[in-house]
Amino acid sequence: MSNPDESPLLLVGWDFRQTPVEVRERLAFTPEKIEAVVARMRQEGLLAECVIVSTCNRSEVYGVRGPAAVEGDPLLALARYISEFHGVPHHEIEGLGFRHMGADAVRHLFRVSAGLESLALGEHQILGQVREAFRFASSTGHTRTVLNRLFQKALEAGKRVRNETGLNSRPISIPGVAIELAQKIYEDLAPRRFLILGAGETSSIFYDLLVARGAKNIEVVNRTLEKAEALCQRAGKAYPWEELASRLPQADVVVSATSSTEPVITREDVRRAVAQRRGQPLFFLDLGIPRNVDPGVADLNNAFLYAVDDLQEIAERNRQERQREVGPAMDILEEELQDFLAWLGSLAVVPTITALRRKFETIREAEFDRSLEKLSSLTPADREKIRLMAQSLVRSLLRRPTEALKDEADPTRRLERAEAAQYLFDLDLDSKD
Amino acid sequence: MATSILLGATALLLYLGAEAFSIAHLRQEKAWLGILARSLLTLGFLVHFGALEIGGRITHTVPYRDLPTSMSLFAWMVAGSYGILRLRHREGSTGPFLLPVAILFLAISLVTHPVQAPAPDPKLTGALFAFHVTLAILGYAAFTLSFVLAQLYLIQIHQIHRRKLGVLFSRLPALDVLSRMHHTSIGIGVVAMTVASTLGLLWAKQNWGTYWDPKVAVTFLLIAVYVFCLLAGRLLGWSGKRIAILSIAGYFLLLFSYTIVNLFITQEHVFR
The missing domain is CATH 1.20.120 (Four Helix Bundle (Hemerythrin (Met), subunit A))
Incomplete structure (x- = not known):
């Protein structure tokens, strides 16, 4: 397995780094497309196993080389096949994307699972997407020994990086930072009251985020009531702008994202609201540019104010912290990579055949010696005849299994046979005896 | 031993x-x-x-x-x-x-x-005395925890206000959790100290013939401060920060009671 050309593992992919979005869109896979292309590639012998990871940022095809991919460049053949399947002329994607084989393909998948190849470094949704891609491929029968093991290992590696490093411990998006801050004031956000000022795009993003987090008490105040009502279709209640002063003391977290050119919440408004809240803190996320909330609010007791610049600064700091965790994450991935490669290497055919012969020879010699002790009346010539007969017997017995291992064209099946032989005959590949 | x-x-x-x-x-x-x-x-x-x-x-x-x-x-x-x-x-x-x-x-x-x-000491025996001292020590222990929790609350609030969002910020609990923990520890302390003081008064009446001791006055003041901490948020709208500061002040009163009062003002609460 040391020569990459011999490796059964193939990867071709296109991600956001090398491939523009308009090309990625054309190379994206739906589950139906995945099923169609994988079934065809396996039928034609291009791949023996296949998993396709397709998200908005990447389309990656992981495969085990099939019997028809023995000659030529299997990676180029695979890339051409995929581009033709999507109806994209190959010359249009020439030079875009990446192709890897063997250890490089494994390393890439591990990096993807750990979030090291993500647009937002360390984000963990990708681990779920890899898991889903694997689950889909395995449920449709497109994975076997090698990819089953590879993807299980990739998921383990991703989980280890998440648990053992700080790569994903702090948020790096503005909504993520805002939610983390809110959760440091109120641990459980679901029962809290949220007041959203404005019904534009930013408000909508936060509304979705809060609904996704299980928030039930969401109020939206907007100058145009209809827009607020449109936003509150799934949950919450809309109020006209005039009711802002009366809604403010009821809220625990205020998200302000209006297009107003002047502060819409003054220090005095907040002082009055806080006084009515019986010691409960009031948290402001001012996402308006220019600012919607008077900066003097930050000095009030029990009022906390974060503006968009503050959130951006925190997000940037967290990004730098994540960057520092890449080294420790890579150490974990390398460890898992070596583990996987050792397993894959152990399935190589030649060492298996050698171990099989060694095992049989050891048994033959032991049995021969034991039998001769009981047959002391034999002449040396007879002994030699028996020894040769035993050798011939072993050779005959091993002929068919050896051919079955060596001559199998399908690499996955070949590896499976090697694994079965190792299990059945309890072979020790490391033994030099 | x-x-x-x-x-x-x-x-x-x-x-x-x-x-x-x-x-x-x-x-x-x-x-x-x-x-x-x-x-x-x-x-x-x-x-x-x-x-x-x-x-x-x-x-x-x-x-x-x-x-x-x-x-x-x-x-x-x-x-x-x-x-x-x-x-x-x-x-x-x-x-x-x-x-x-x-x-x-x-x-x-x-x-x-x-x-x-x-x-x-033959005088310092009996269930009443034993419960008095044990509960008083439990009260001191709970107030000590509330003292530390009040400081953690102030640290966390300072970090959020000053935008110092380091490792400590991310590891310490949310303000409302710290506040609840602080509240619970003061609650334990108030109940333990109130029962301990009541038992102590009964014991003092039996053994000294009087309820009065300067320590009693300081202890009831201490309990009053902590009861105020429990109620100030809900009844007067005090912020968590003000309550935490008051709780820390209460603990200094406790230290005053434990040292100056015990050593110089009353001679009845000294470990001999």
Whole structure:
């Protein structure tokens, strides 16, 4: 397995780094497309196993080389096949994307699972997407020994990086930072009251985020009531702008994202609201540019104010912290990579055949010696005849299994046979005896 | 006595282990570190109880006869109160800040422990007296935890206000959790101290013939301060920050009561 050309593992992919979005869109896979292309590639012998990871940022095809991919460049053949399947002329994607084989393909998948190849470094949704891609491929029968093991290992590696490093411990998006801050004031956000000022795009993003987090008490105040009502279709209640002063003391977290050119919440408004809240803190996320909330609010007791610049600064700091965790994450991935490669290497055919012969020879010699002790009346010539007969017997017995291992064209099946032989005959590949 | 000291030293080592794993858990959120910290704390708490139990059997009383044993009892109550807080609020990240109190007092107790148990004072016996002292020490332990929690609350609020969002910020609990923990520990302290004071008054009437002692006045003032801490948010709309500051001030009153009042103003609450 040391020569990459011999490796059964193939990867071709296109991600956001090398491939523009308009090309990625054309190379994206739906589950139906995945099923169609994988079934065809396996039928034609291009791949023996296949998993396709397709998200908005990447389309990656992981495969085990099939019997028809023995000659030529299997990676180029695979890339051409995929581009033709999507109806994209190959010359249009020439030079875009990446192709890897063997250890490089494994390393890439591990990096993807750990979030090291993500647009937002360390984000963990990708681990779920890899898991889903694997689950889909395995449920449709497109994975076997090698990819089953590879993807299980990739998921383990991703989980280890998440648990053992700080790569994903702090948020790096503005909504993520805002939610983390809110959760440091109120641990459980679901029962809290949220007041959203404005019904534009930013408000909508936060509304979705809060609904996704299980928030039930969401109020939206907007100058145009209809827009607020449109936003509150799934949950919450809309109020006209005039009711802002009366809604403010009821809220625990205020998200302000209006297009107003002047502060819409003054220090005095907040002082009055806080006084009515019986010691409960009031948290402001001012996402308006220019600012919607008077900066003097930050000095009030029990009022906390974060503006968009503050959130951006925190997000940037967290990004730098994540960057520092890449080294420790890579150490974990390398460890898992070596583990996987050792397993894959152990399935190589030649060492298996050698171990099989060694095992049989050891048994033959032991049995021969034991039998001769009981047959002391034999002449040396007879002994030699028996020894040769035993050798011939072993050779005959091993002929068919050896051919079955060596001559199998399908690499996955070949590896499976090697694994079965190792299990059945309890072979020790490391033994030099 | 030697067995009691040996068990006390074992408990100290277990508490130190729990502290070390609590710090490690604060730095990196690995579940097994938290489990180990909890297990060592529980084991330390049980072994510490064994030390107090054996000491108590030797002296035929609750271990408060002298300052070192009362400090050991105090340390045990701190560890126990922390355990209750942890169970009640499912929050372990305050452990590294609260456990050192138990460790410090147990260590001092072991270092200053007398070789021979002091001779029993026939006046200071009976269930009333025993409950009075034990509950008072529980009250002190709970107020000590509330003192540390109030400081953690102020640290967290400072970090949020000043945008210092480092590792400590992310590991410490949310303000509302800290506030609830603070509230619980003050609640335990107020109940324990109120019952202890009432029993103490009854005992004083029986033995001294009077309720009056300067310590009584200071203790009731102390209880009043902490009761105010419990109610100020809901009734007067005080912010968590103001309540935390008042709670810290209350603890200084407690220290005043424990030192100046005991040593110079009254002679009836001195460990002899």
